[in-house]
Amino acid sequence: MTKKVVIIGGGIAGMEAASTLSRMNIDVLLIEKKQQLGGHVGEWDHLFPNFRNAREITRSLLYDLQDKHIKICTSTEITGISKKSGKFEVRTTQQQTFKADSILLSTGFDLFDARKKEEYGYGIYENVITSVDLEQKLKESNVLTMASGVIPKRIAMIHCVGSRDEKSGYFHCSKVCCITAVKQAIEVKQKLPHAEIFCFYMDLRMYGKKFEELYREAQEKWGIQFVRGRLSEAAENMDGSLQIKSEDTLSGRPLKMNVDLMVLMIGMVPSESTTFLGKMLGIHFSEDGFINHDDIHLENNLTNVPGIFTAGTVTSPMTITDTIADARSAALKIATYIS
Amino acid sequence: MTYHHFVIPFNIGVAVLFAIILVKFTIWIVKLEPVDKKLIRKNFFSIKTLEAVKESFMEGLLHRKIFMVNPVLGYMHMSLAFGWFLLIVFGNFQAQFYTRTVIHPPHYPIFFNFFVTSPDEYLFKASFEFLMDLLLLFILTGLMIAITKRFYSRIVGLKKTTRLKFFDRLALGSLWLIFPLRLFAESFTSGIHHNGNFLTGTLGDAFAKFLPVEQLALPAWWGYSIALGAFFIALPYSRYMHIPAEILLIFLRSFGVRTRRNYSSYSDIEVRSCSRCGICIDACQINKSLGMNTIQSVYFLRSIRENNVDDEKLFTCMLCGRCENVCPVGIQLSDLRVTQRTKNGVRNTSSYDFLNPPPYKIADVVYFAGCMTHLTPAIKKSMLKIFDIAGVNYYFMDSDKEACCGRPLILSGHYENAAKLIDYNKKLIKKSKAKVLVTSCPICYKTFKEDYRLDIHVMHHTEYILKLVEVGILLLEKGDSRVVYHDPCELGRGLGIYEEPRILLEKVSRLLPSDDEKENALCCGGSLAGFNLSSAQKNAIRDDALASLMKSNPDKLITSCPLCKKTFSRGTKVQVQDIAELIASSAYVPEKKKISLKPEAEPVPVLS
């Protein structure tokens, strides 16, 4: 009898793990709560570090899912999971029950709710948007305007919103937002060559392949300015533009500046749905709220519950490159476990 | 017979006690600040003195407040203090009725049953005898509770409120002995003479059956007198000094004397008035939510007395005022902490030269949002909207967030620096010629009220909005969201504003009750004053407070302080709003008025 794996979460991690498992002749059921597969990547426009169209990624992953070993349930959520003599029983909102030898959690991350950082005025001031809003705008339209329809002259990109911030309750670094800021700044500059763009950062995390190069290009070729300092607050001027306050920690001086548009680089936070499932399954979480690994070096797809594995951003923020690698490694671990 | 040598210890004790208390009181009063002395002179011959007499009676003897918080503890304190007081008063009446003179030596009524054993009749004899036995029994029951409490808490290993020192031990030991010894002395004597009432008479007859009561009586009277003498001599150097100190405190307080910025002689009296009842420990969330019990007021006051105030006690406290709210002695616990911060704080010497006065504006109302409100712009925006809808001619004084109100500096003990900011802001307020100052932040509000000495009306926006509604300038639509209201420490306990927000909320929503309301509201944990608390600790305090507020599953949590809003909104999915936001979204402009709402519209009458 073929073994069966239930994968919860059809983002890129779940998709890649499913196709890898199917190639090893393992039956897979992929459960996704949304209507479509692809997760967050489905919402992005062009990707760092090379401006590749995000649709290429999802399309390619979808293509690999066409296999007789793979069954897909979209618009489906989990209502309960129980474990009996080494087998799992998964119940869903569609009133179905599935048996599984192993479960893969690839439920991903949530975006930080920028309204919780009220001093930046998201949801209060009309010209404050998030990196995700910007991604949508870039995807949908060729021009970028202020709420009034006017072309912005000065734009500030604010790093670490809801990351590395004790006050918001999240200490961790979201890893992708520095480079996303660089990428988006270049994209905006391409659309609005006359705009001045400032990135306010605490540290720049340019650790990935081609990241540092892109950062240099942003400065040298596109004239994007990087200001080291954490924004303390923003206030709205009469005309809807924003006055932002920060300290330039390199020069040690308080800094006030007027900008037309402010983009908040929101972080990746533990997903609520993962917390819910994890509690039900007795899975351990680390202090940052993501799923914990007992052995961070050698067993980074294992949870404390035998038979339950993880892939992708359920365990920490990751780029697409890292998520794909993690999903493949999870598939391999699962295959070893069930045979 | 009216004298026996055994009364000597008692008489010495009484004399020493009165002498020492007299000296202590004199020193305290002489050292009071000149303003305080003026207050005493002004109010001494007034109704205030009578009120103080009443309060001394209610609190010093009846311990009404302790009773209300903890009936068993209250009974214990009351039986000892009030019972003993009555024993002395009625003992004196008894002696007067018997001798038919008013004056007699002080020891005479105390040892009355030793001196008077003849069966002579006098007015109300039986009643007096019954009453005196009853009072003795009353005191003895209280004493039993006190002793049990001391041993019980030792058995269960509870941290006690006090480390006993020599004089405390002496006083406590003698206090425990006084009434049992009186019981024995009176019982032995009545065993010899076959008199005495239901308690001493019955016990006396029983003792006489198997004990040599003739030999035992005199030593028991000696013991009783020595215990009394020892207690009186130890008292001024022991924790029991809180009894006379509290009486003095009550009088001075009713004359208007207070602890102000600096630690004064009055503060010293407050510190000595603490009865170590420990009620403040239970009220403190740092104890309840964090299990930390070293910093609460009772320990803090002890550290002042013992001269070892440390940073932990000074800077961990959130100055939430919950302990002050329940302290039966009414000690100004928060202000005392601030005086010690001022004394022990690190000096910060900024000249504040960087402040350049912004252009001011002549207006009817000055609006001061406050630094915290600038970090919660939804509140600021709502207030500006409310001003606009109501057509108020206002001047947004800190629109550029130039100078802070000074309160955070005061809370950290930097009063001199705060004074510079206060001076700066005062000038701007004066220049605007406004009649009302409105602020959105309770933290600023308190300092505007207490430290600025402004001659205009200072209002928190809850009060101001209610005024606007009452005079009909602001019209509100009733919504159906179910809300629960959190009283901010500074607005509630700090300034007693409990009703205004509730009246407003009733008008625009469905207000649900919550467990810890008004005076008993919990602190959100975000206090600016809790410098030593880590964010994990603050979150733990916040989460407990949230759990209590969310019991009724409200749609929204409403508060009226930007800091509370900020703190809570990070800990819950439920929407947290300032009352100004809810009002701004419920306010509507009547059709007719909309036309007249041009910038050059007539100024609306000033509210004051």
Ligand SMILES: Cc1cc2nc3c(=O)[nH]c(=O)nc-3n(C[C@H](O)[C@H](O)[C@H](O)COP(=O)(O)OP(=O)(O)OC[C@H]3O[C@@H](n4cnc5c(N)ncnc54)[C@H](O)[C@@H]3O)c2cc1C
């Ligand atoms: C603003 C931003 C821009 C980015 N840009 C790039 C980029 O340019 N290049 C790059 O390499 N990386 C980028 N990333 C990172 C990238 O988005 C992640 O690496 C990727 O999304 C991780 O995929 P995942 O499958 O782990 O999680 P997700 O994308 O979060 O997918 C999780 C899926 O699980 C589903 N799910 C959750 N709970 C349940 C449940 N209980 N039942 C069923 N289904 C459930 C969700 O609906 C979702 O479809 C960016 C990230 C951000 C925040």
Ligand code: SF4
């Ligand atoms: S990647 Fe950059 S912006 Fe994102 S959390 Fe880390 S340091 Fe902040």
Ligand code: SF4
């Ligand atoms: S400070 Fe007040 S509440 Fe606390 S122990 Fe002293 S008297 Fe009791």
Ligand code: SF4
């Ligand atoms: S003011 Fe509040 S935090 Fe400080 S000791 Fe009293 S109850 Fe505790």
